[in-house]
Amino acid sequence: MHIPVFDAHCDTIFEAEKHRCGLRENRLQVDLRRGLRYTPYAQVFAVFTRPQTDWENADFSKDRPPELLKNIGFALLGRLLYAFEANADILTLCRSAAEIRKTAEQGRAAGLIAVEGAELLGSDTAGLELAYEKGVRLVNLCWNFDNPLCGAANGPTKSGLTDRGRAYVERMQALGIAVDLSHASERTFWDTAALMKRPMLAGHSNAKAVCDHPRNLTDGQFRELIRQGGAAGLNLCRDFLNASGRAGIEDVLRHAEHFLALGGEKALCLGGDLDGIDRPPSGITGIESYGEIYEALLRRNYPEALVRDIFYNNLLAVLERAL
Numbered sequence: 001m002h003i004p005v006f007d008a009h010c011d012t013i014f015e016a017e018k019h020r021c022g023l024r025e026n027r028l029q030v031d032l033r034r035g036l037r038y039t040p041y042a043q044v045f046a047v048f049t050r051p052q053t054d055w056e057n058a059d060f061s062k063d064r065p066p067e068l069l070k071n072i073g074f075a076l077l078g079r080l081l082y083a084f085e086a087n088a089d090i091l092t093l094c095r096s097a098a099e100i101r102k103t104a105e106q107g108r109a110a111g112l113i114a115v116e117g118a119e120l121l122g123s124d125t126a127g128l129e130l131a132y133e134k135g136v137r138l139v140n141l142c143w144n145f146d147n148p149l150c151g152a153a154n155g156p157t158k159s160g161l162t163d164r165g166r167a168y169v170e171r172m173q174a175l176g177i178a179v180d181l182s183h184a185s186e187r188t189f190w191d192t193a194a195l196m197k198r199p200m201l202a203g204h205s206n207a208k209a210v211c212d213h214p215r216n217l218t219d220g221q222f223r224e225l226i227r228q229g230g231a232a233g234l235n236l237c238r239d240f241l242n243a244s245g246r247a248g249i250e251d252v253l254r255h256a257e258h259f260l261a262l263g264g265e266k267a268l269c270l271g272g273d274l275d276g277i278d279r280p281p282s283g284i285t286g287i288e289s290y291g292e293i294y295e296a297l298l299r300r301n302y303p304e305a306l307v308r309d310i311f312y313n314n315l316l317a318v319l320e321r322a323l
């Protein structure tokens, strides 16, 4: 299939640990075998954990002690690095845009590592630096809960960046770790935007004007991403696609069309949230369905060069500047 895919967010390592399967071939929404049907194929794998999970049979509450969250985060990062090692014949850990390009030329999957929620790294710059050394190149400042750095979109306070959060964002930029604002509150988004010298991402967030959900972006936020040379990644979660909770490929297209109408030709990418969504929209089963979305955009007469930008080039260009 001569379709390129560069996806900015999946939670596959969490699901793979839960179901005790690997990244190479599995029954989850993403595996390398299906991803490598696309050429080239690049994937951001997120270190992620849910509260109240049965992962490792633990009974965690959402108020896990910070030290425990950090231990879980680094343990999962270790498991993800192990999965990269186990698949080293077809998957390469990439830390820069140059490494992604080189890996693509070799016909292998380019994998990047993100951490979804800085609390998984201890919410401090020491943890951030250690993660950088281990290969992490994207960090979401928070997940669904407020943390010591900032307020979350789904959190109770909707607060912005704290002083610690500001220092953290500055350190991320100095190191060359992409700042991902998906899950952040709108105040956190704008507080962060004011600090950015490099483009930032909302790697798995849709358009609020199309589906009014706290996890989606206002037009103003998306225009800011355009202005910065950043990008938003189309999320395949039903609830973020259509307020009715029923969604299909046509809803994915509605969000894409809205972002494009705002002038987002270079600021739109894929961020499917695969293996982070329980029930995908109708017509979508996993990474294999990106081909359907690609064809559907072509049927709407979008130029193939534009569709290829959305599917691959835009995210690579953002990372070229962010890392």
Ligand SMILES: [Zn+2]
Residues within 6 Å of the ligand: 116, 183, 204, 273, 276
């Ligand atoms: Zn997420």
